[in-house]
Amino acid sequence: MKDLTHTSPPKNWDRTGLPGWAYFSDELAELEMEELFRKHWQLACHVSDVAEPGDYLAFDVGGERALIVRGRDGIVRAFHNLCRHRGSRVVTDERGHCKSALICPYHGWAFNLDGTLRGAAQPKSFPALDPVEWGLKPLETEIWQGFVFVRFKESDQPAVAEIMGRFDDELAPYDLADMVPVGTVDWSDETAVNWKAVRDVDNEGYHVAMAHPALHDLYGKGYYDEPYIGGASRSFASFNPGPGALWSVRAYKSVLPEATWLPESHRQAWLYLGLFPNAVIGVYPDSMIFYQEFPDGAGKTKLRGAAYRRRDESREMRAARYLSGRIDTITAEEDQMLTIWSCEAALSSGYDGILLSDLEYGVKSHHDHLRALLPVLNLEEPPEPGTMAEVNAEMLAGRE
Ligand code: FES
Ligand SMILES: [Fe+2]
Structure with missing residues (x-):
């Protein structure tokens, strides 16, 4: 396993973040x-x-x-949920069998499960x-560690x-592919802010001490972020010593029972793995989660x-899972207002940009990935209305 632990940011890095307009532009959201979103694995x-033949899930x-x-x-396959006759949805529920x-449901064309x-x-x-x-149009599909990824459009993303x-190697002892759902995959929430503001807050641990009392109590001393490198990031948090101050x-x-199948370094630790641009897998001794953001404008x-x-969860492990889920729910609620406040600031006449800490280098590394594909994000002011895609394409071509 490549050890990127505590990689320190380079000297004199640009601490200013993305331009404010990038969080409010519908044209950019389209691009x-x-x-x-279409050209990266989701x-x-x-x-x-979808454990049994005939089980399906749609989103x-x-x-x-x-x-x-x-x-x-x-075999698990993915398709466009699009009837080849007149384009109706073929399945209308988010999940089923x-x-x-x-x-x-429109005229009754029938498609086999393949x-x-x-x-x-x-x-x-x-x-x-x-x-x-005349079959359903397949989507590019990949399964990694038991997770199913789809891509709507081909691209040169590996x-x-x-x-x-x-x-x-680090994930092998968890046997993630053998895990089973606690509930269903859900659209848990909608938040009135640009998706990048949601990702920005999640890409740094600098705010944990102040904004997340429970997380800070759980692992505040033992947390570090590794930046996005080649489209993936990692954060690791070993628990603070002692029993904890909060209930x-x-x-x-x-x-939490001793997770004997894990190495000692991971029995009392949470691990987060990010996949650019918008997904995180959280791996705990008691459970695992994933979460992702999608822009809606x-x-x-x-x-x-x-x-x-x-699969073979003990009663104690079940209780631990419930409690870790509770900490996660509280954390997500705490994050929500922070993203809205920091994002809306760009509309204020008093706004003068931002200044990132070395502890927020993860945010910059995500922005760098964005800027590589969307060089328009280097512009202080947005391009003229109607020209976003064109200007971006020109800037990309100019780099070659
Ligand atoms: S649109 Fe599906 S059968 Fe007509
Ligand atoms: Fe947070």
């Missing part, structure tokens, strides 16, 4: 949807969310509709339809296994996530 779910992101379904052959065929067309309704009214040609591969932390630490962000447990 981000195209260049970031964490869809875990294989255990929409910025005009895209994804459908993940496990075939009769046990279907026995043998997906039936479009996506091929089983048959049109009233087939004689059509010429002969090839089942593969495979998830390559981006996240440096964590494989929730004391209860969690006292009930410039001023709104949808949050999606889920939690998973070990």
